[in-house]
Amino acid sequence: MATDAARADTFPKLLIRNARRYAGRPAYRHKDLGIWQVWTWEEVLEEVRAYAAGLARLGLKRGDTMAIVGSNRPKLYWSVTAAQMVGAVPVPVYADAGPDEVAFVLAHSDARFAAVEDQEQVDKLLSIAERLPKLERIVYDERRGLRDYDHGRLRAIADVIADGRGALAEEPALGQGLDREIDAGRGSDRSIILYTSGTTGQSKGVVLSAIGCINAASDTVAFDQLTAGDEALAYLPLAWVGDHYLNYAQALVAGFCIACPESADTAMQDMREIGPTFFFAPPRVFEQMLTGLMIRMEDAGPLKRRLFHAFLGVARRYGEKILNGERVPIAGRMLYALGEFLIYGPLKNVLGLSRVRTAYTAGEAIGPDLFSFYRSIGLNLKQLYGQTEAFLYLTAQPDGKIYADTVGAAMTNVDLRIAENGEILFKSPGMFVGYLKDEARTAEVMTADGYVKTGDAGFIDPKTGHLKIIDRAKDVGRLNDGSLFSPKYIENKLKYYPNIREAVVHGDAHDFVCAMLNIDLGAVGSWAERNNIVYGSYQELAGHPLVYDMLARHVEEVNRSLAEEEAMARAQIRRFLILHKELDADDGEVTRTQKVRRGFVAERYAPFIKALYDGSREADISTDVTFEDGRKVTLSARVKIRDVETVPVPVLEKVA
Amino acid sequence: MNSGRYSLRSSGRNDDGEGHGATRPGGRDIAAGDVLLAVEDVSLAFGGVKAVTGVSFDIRKGEIRAIIGPNGAGKTSMLNVINGFYQPQRGRITFRGRPRPHMRPYEAALGGIARTFQNVALFKGMTALDNIMAGRTLMMRRGLLWQLLRLGPALTEETHHRHRVEEIIDFLKIQHIRKVQVGKLPYGLQKRVELGRALAMEPDLLLLDEPMAGMNLEEKEEMSRFILDVNNHYGTTIALIEHDMGVVMDLSDRVVVLDHGIKIADGTPAEVQGNQAVIEAYLGPEPSR
Numbered sequence: 001m002a003t004d005a006a007r008a009d010t011f012p013k014l015l016i017r018n019a020r021r022y023a024g025r026p027a028y029r030h031k032d033l034g035i036w037q038v039w040t041w042e043e044v045l046e047e048v049r050a051y052a053a054g055l056a057r058l059g060l061k062r063g064d065t066m067a068i069v070g071s072n073r074p075k076l077y078w079s080v081t082a083a084q085m086v087g088a089v090p091v092p093v094y095a096d097a098g099p100d101e102v103a104f105v106l107a108h109s110d111a112r113f114a115a116v117e118d119q120e121q122v123d124k125l126l127s128i129a130e131r132l133p134k135l136e137r138i139v140y141d142e143r144r145g146l147r148d149y150d151h152g153r154l155r156a157i158a159d160v161i162a163d164g165r166g167a168l169a170e171e172p173a174l175g176q177g178l179d180r181e182i183d184a185g186r187g188s189d190r191s192i193i194l195y196t197s198g199t200t201g202q203s204k205g206v207v208l209s210a211i212g213c214i215n216a217a218s219d220t221v222a223f224d225q226l227t228a229g230d231e232a233l234a235y236l237p238l239a240w241v242g243d244h245y246l247n248y249a250q251a252l253v254a255g256f257c258i259a260c261p262e263s264a265d266t267a268m269q270d271m272r273e274i275g276p277t278f279f280f281a282p283p284r285v286f287e288q289m290l291t292g293l294m295i296r297m298e299d300a301g302p303l304k305r306r307l308f309h310a311f312l313g314v315a316r317r318y319g320e321k322i323l324n325g326e327r328v329p330i331a332g333r334m335l336y337a338l339g340e341f342l343i344y345g346p347l348k349n350v351l352g353l354s355r356v357r358t359a360y361t362a363g364e365a366i367g368p369d370l371f372s373f374y375r376s377i378g379l380n381l382k383q384l385y386g387q388t389e390a391f392l393y394l395t396a397q398p399d400g401k402i403y404a405d406t407v408g409a410a411m412t413n414v415d416l417r418i419a420e421n422g423e424i425l426f427k428s429p430g431m432f433v434g435y436l437k438d439e440a441r442t443a444e445v446m447t448a449d450g451y452v453k454t455g456d457a458g459f460i461d462p463k464t465g466h467l468k469i470i471d472r473a474k475d476v477g478r479l480n481d482g483s484l485f486s487p488k489y490i491e492n493k494l495k496y497y498p499n500i501r502e503a504v505v506h507g508d509a510h511d512f513v514c515a516m517l518n519i520d521l522g523a524v525g526s527w528a529e530r531n532n533i534v535y536g537s538y539q540e541l542a543g544h545p546l547v548y549d550m551l552a553r554h555v556e557e558v559n560r561s562l563a564e565e566e567a568m569a570r571a572q573i574r575r576f577l578i579l580h581k582e583l584d585a586d587d588g589e590v591t592r593t594q595k596v597r598r599g600f601v602a603e604r605y606a607p608f609i610k611a612l613y614d615g616s617r618e619a620d621i622s623t624d625v626t627f628e629d630g631r632k633v634t635l636s637a638r639v640k641i642r643d644v645e646t647v648p649v650p651v652l653e654k655v656a
Numbered sequence: 657m658n659s660g661r662y663s664l665r666s667s668g669r670n671d672d673g674e675g676h677g678a679t680r681p682g683g684r685d686i687a688a689g690d691v692l693l694a695v696e697d698v699s700l701a702f703g704g705v706k707a708v709t710g711v712s713f714d715i716r717k718g719e720i721r722a723i724i725g726p727n728g729a730g731k732t733s734m735l736n737v738i739n740g741f742y743q744p745q746r747g748r749i750t751f752r753g754r755p756r757p758h759m760r761p762y763e764a765a766l767g768g769i770a771r772t773f774q775n776v777a778l779f780k781g782m783t784a785l786d787n788i789m790a791g792r793t794l795m796m797r798r799g800l801l802w803q804l805l806r807l808g809p810a811l812t813e814e815t816h817h818r819h820r821v822e823e824i825i826d827f828l829k830i831q832h833i834r835k836v837q838v839g840k841l842p843y844g845l846q847k848r849v850e851l852g853r854a855l856a857m858e859p860d861l862l863l864l865d866e867p868m869a870g871m872n873l874e875e876k877e878e879m880s881r882f883i884l885d886v887n888n889h890y891g892t893t894i895a896l897i898e899h900d901m902g903v904v905m906d907l908s909d910r911v912v913v914l915d916h917g918i919k920i921a922d923g924t925p926a927e928v929q930g931n932q933a934v935i936e937a938y939l940g941p942e943p944s945r
């Protein structure tokens with residue numbers, strides 16, 4: 001298979017190979033109108049060829065860029081391949097991006113065509129049309145609501161495919177021309193441009209080469225032994241590098257099937273129906289699944305609850321060891337097997353994880369308890385680390401060597417180095433070609449000998465040989481007494497609590513550390529219900545004194561944990577407040593992949609930070625809230641500040 | 657299921673929602689803009705309580721008609737008269753060109769009039785999907801025995817109805833609750849399911865009784881969007897009772913204002929808004945200087 005993939009050096013060529021080799025096997029599924037539709041590899045090739053022919057007839061040429069805006073749908077994935085067939089470069093955009101973001105990406109990438117999901121996206125593009133003089137054609141998947149629109153520039157994708165199909169049947173020359181274009185594709189061609197929503201500054205367009213993508217994907221397919229019989233659910237944003245890697249690249253390389261859920265709301269139900277064999281989710285999703293489970297367990301009968309907790313204890317004792325292949329006494333194994341039958345099996349079934357052979361998480365640190373929980377019930381959950389510039393995978397945990405606090409060993413063919421200042425550098429098969437139209441920043445991010453700077457600080461754990469991430473290199477700072485301050489390290493400890501959805505700590509160039517917290521509405525809401533606490537809005541719940549008490553206890557626990565580590569002992573949190581609203585990507589406070597934009601948040605919540613450090617008991621603020629359609633509204637709040645206990649640390653000499 | 661007296665209405669709607677296909681029994685085809693339903697001099701009294709007195713107005717095909725008025729004005733009674741729940745003592749209703757003396761609710765339904773209720777009248781123990789399927793009952797041709805055995809034609813028919821219902825579920829974005837027992841759903845979603853059930857009938861005239869009642873701003877905007885979409889996409893004529901003035905002004909083409917059972921204004925939202933009698937009905941008469 002490796003040699004085959006090597007011969008096929010672009011994704012369209014891989015599709016042709018798959019249609020030949022896996023002809024009748026399912027390639028794409030989509031739940032529509034309540035039933036699962038399926039397309040085999042042969043059928044997909046036929047559709048995508050017709051689509052490419054149709055697009056060519058509409059004027060799409062080699063070298064053009066085509067924006068893809070929408071959620072996970074077969075026709076949008078096919079838009080990527082169809083564009084690549086013609087030699088055009090797809091540029092996916094986040095479906096929930098506001099008009100300004102979309103305008104930036106399309107203008108920056110000079111997009112001539114756009115393939116979008118539905119009326120909402122069409123409206124968004126039409127509303128910014130004057131800012132996009134180069135945009136000529138918009139094709140859409142879902143017809144609803146678009147009947148009466150002016151179709152001068154608009155066309156339904158189904159119509160484009162039908163037109164292409166008809167033309168291919170009538171003019172053999174068209175088919176030959178298309179085949180020539182596909183053959184003319186080279187591994188060195190630009191295969192896709194993924195805009196990375198930077199935590200600082202404007203988005204950058206990461207350009208990836210076809211052969212880079214395919215080589216990287218081939219390595220990980222071999223690493224995880226993925227085959228054409230596997231199934232995955234495509235539910236994470238299409239514009240995210242992880243989706244393009246896991247669901248597009250790996251699927252084309254290995255030949256497995258991608259299932260697109262009916263809608264974002266039904267994703268978890270659909271997962272149960274599909275029973276994927278490979279699963280990726282950010283830690284947040286794993287946490288939500290567990291919280292949801294625990295909440296439902298609270299409502300179960302006493303016998304079930306007792307059984308549940310008893311067997312979870314068994315799992316805690318033996319589960320991970322069994323999964324890791326370590327020695328476990330016979331009695332333990334039997335008990336665990338009983339637990340599998342009664343509890344863990346049905347549990348995994350409800351979550352849709354029954355058939356998952358390999359599960360990954362990445363993006364932020366996962367709480368060790370959460371990680372252990374899933375492994376203990378038999379889910380092979382592992383961590384990986386990477387970034388868009390690497391085309392995702394830099395490190396991953398191999399089976400049998402799983403630790404809660406590392407992100408794994410370097411992936412096959414990835415050359416990882418730690419610079420003197422602790423920054424992680426890499427060279428990898430999938431590494432990017434450069435930032436689109438931004439040689440300056442491309443050069444900034446490369447070292448003299450061709451390594452890419454990740455911007456993350458980390459070290460190789462001597463015990464395990466695995467990489468451990470500390471923080472974003474830029475964010476590591478120092479308190480006024482010279483002690484090390486790594487905000488992410490502290491925030492991760494805080495976020496391990498289901499009640500805390502997001503945390504932003506502050507301390508660089510200050511005397512002590514303060515925290516701004518977001519509560520998790522699901523977890524805290526259900527806790528409030530069970531404790532007869534009444535609230536009328538998120539803001540009210542976030543300001544409730546009992547909620548503050550609960551979070552203060554969490555913060556104090558974190559302080560105790562920090563006190564145990566010499567390097568972190570001085571970075572204990574002294575004061576905190578609970579934010580009156582969730583940090584939101586639409587407000588620019590977090591990226592589309594939920595990473596906090598530290599600088600922006602510090603600016604916006606400056607009144608809070610000032611109050612935290614000047615000893616005030618309360619702080620006022622007025623913030624702008626942006627809705628998805630771009631409308632802005634001002635939200636005012638008065639937020640309480642709480643002091644918490646810290647563990648006293650013996651006064652050391654001031655660190656040089 | 658039904659007696660077979662009324663022929664199966666072939667649903668001529670394709671995925672693009674291009675209007676009605678075949679004609680409904682009883683009445684002629686009405687062109688867009690012509691009068692679909694006319695209420696003439698209708699009076700309804702419950703003993704001494706005069707709910708509605710001498711009210712006349714019409715509803716034109718394809719429009720969104722609002723019926724407004726302060727509490728107790730007789731709006732729901734008016735709707736119930738149109739629907740056939742109440743028989744007026746005086747006056748008559750003309751639907752699709754034919755007068756309808758003593759129309760029963762099921763005759764109204766067969767004729768193409770669907771409605772929703774102020775306090776949500778769904779089958780609480782059934783799932784959302786089943787509730788909306790229930791709205792297809794009048795279109796099911798095969799009898800009880802056929803449906804029990806689920807043989808050939810009954811199966812084809814059920815698949816067809818299920819397809820239509822799934823389109824409505826897709827339209828109203830309730831895929832994630834299609835198998836949830838309706839009684840467990842929050843109020844806003846229940847209202848949406850009820851709207852779905854009314855739409856399942858593929859009505860010519862949709863009567864909405866306070867569709868926004870008990871909703872917050874976000875829910876109201878969503879419901880308004882759905883009502884507009886129903887009017888646009890399916891071409892359904894809509895008559896709605898509503899208290900939220902903003903919604904009424906934004907959504908409706910024409911407005912009828914009732915007060916104490918009497919019609920006091922009739923016209924476009926702008927006309928009605930400036931009407932002195934309407935202002936007085938809501939706010940009370942101007943204090944005399």
